[in-house]
Amino acid sequence: MIDLVSLAAIVRKEFIQALRDRRMLAMLLGIPVLQIIIFGFAANLEFNRADTVFVDEDRSEESRDFLRGLTAEKTFLAHGVVTVAEMERELRNGTSQVGVVVPRGFGRRVEGVEAATVQAFVDGSDPTRAVAATAALEQYASRRTLEALRGLGGVAGVARVTFEPRLLYNPSLKSRLFMVPGTAASILVILTTIVTAMGLAREREVGTMEQLLVTPIRPLTLMVGKTIPYAVFGLVDVTLILVVGNLVFDVPMRGGVAVVYLGALVYLVSTLGVGLLIATVVETQQQALMVGFFFLLPAILLSGFMTPIEAMPRWIVPLTYLNPVRYFVAILRAVLLRGAGLRDVAEPMGSLAALSLGVLLLSAARFRRTLG
């Protein structure tokens, strides 16, 4: 099926061409490192601050104290005390994301130990921030209530049940630790799929395919030979990304390195296979690029890289089973962050291997020995 002499010739030729082309080399090795750094810094979902304006309709000692306590939280960056109209404008143009309105009579109610309501407007156009801001507001309110109870000496009489959560694997809940593995999987799929699809399309477009097809080379040899060099570059990229991720973002390597590389290898077989498959349906490099992006965008968005697959509508979930990115993101997170072993990731690894095999067989079946 595969002739080793021809295979070696193709692999050597691909390496010579890739190493000679500076732009290609920069794309293969420089860009992944640059991207992991940029995306690593940018992909920060932590909510740290909300610009907040206050409307104090009560103007009492209590209302001022309540607002002072809120700004002491650091989460809420005071943007001043304003009127209702000004608050609405600030929220609309995005200068502030939270508006807190203390109604008339607030001080009197607190004084009289009555239930008091404070209105809060939160900009919901950024749901992550809105959810976090709302939670922080509620937390502040319940703390104030507890303090008030304690002041009244009633705290002893209340049976308090509290959870004592212990966060595993990522105790400071740094979203970067979560994002970097996803970014790594995305960079690899983009690079290897596009480079393979375009590499074969180029042979067709430039005319070298015509010269190749009059040699006794077998299609499978050509296919495998064209992909081996990029699998090697892909594994080099995995190494670069893991090292940079560790040095710059403190992404740990809690599990076995071998499991990560095994996963990466199986993953690369599938992404390179998709590249080959794309090459069998296009004629030019431009078409390869277009079709490539039609695959890449959904593959990345439906990988669980940004949004959990569990949160997707049920009818979309089966689609993600056909997505190699999904499995590699899962494997990377499990091994890097949770210290999972091969046995722990057997399920995604097995699915990924089956998918890789399927893609490879499909592209081999479609690979033509003629020009048209």
Add this chain to the structure above:
Amino acid sequence: MTALLEAVALSRSFGATKALDTVSLGLHSGELLGLVGPDGAGKSTLLRAMMGLIAIDAGEARVLGVPWEKAPADSRERLGYMPQHYGLYTDLSVDENLRFFASLFDIPKDIFQQRRTRLLALMQLERAADRPAGALSGGMYKKLAIACALLHRPQALVLDEPTNGVDPVSRRELWGLLYEFVHDGMGVLVSTPYMDEAARCSRVALLHQGHLLAHGEPAALVAGFAHDVIEVEGTDRRALEPFLEAQDGVVALTPAGERLRVVVRREVRQQVEGQLRAMGARVVEGRADFEDLYLSLVASRGAA
């Protein structure tokens, strides 16, 4: 003798265009077969079909007597082919290209070294061995491409427009090489858009819009030419042209410097000449060449 490569009533269309219409042609050992026709005549399509590179709609393409679909695995090793457009890697050097294609044909290292030295010398490419193929001149590139196609010592060599874009000196050298190959018993099939190159072949096939107009030995084809050729000069060409074009007996008309070359039916030659002289023109006897032959064949096909 079995043909090395053969097209049998071969047809192929691209959409509504019939690129090849029931073409039959065979290449034999020890002959230099020329496929002549203008751009778009279907030359490349015919060569690709004969090389088993494209699907065909009807008829058959055979290699050593066997249809391509049933051809033995080693068929490719008996054939050398140079496509019309750049088929080598322009970013690889002359040597790297040679080595790459030698590996694909599984040529042992020591044999490769011998052949490489001989081919580089033959093609006068020794000093360019380290240059990227993309940096070679048109003629040098074609020589390298031919060298790559010869590495595995094929029985048949198929060259798609080897002299196109090549300067006259290199062109003559290329033809010299082809004669050597044929002398050694190889069958060489060459396509060319240049009519004057037809006479250099041992056999020619004239292709026009996917039809084989004629084929045979060049001398015999020209000798069998049914019309006369005259050259007209000495008076205003602008006046002569409309007159000649209106004549039924005039088959083809081509300007040749100051003169007009006229292919004319024998039976009306005297009459046309008389009228031309009456218009003040001088008439000289011309010698029929391939272009006259081709144009007349095209004209008679158009009339039919």
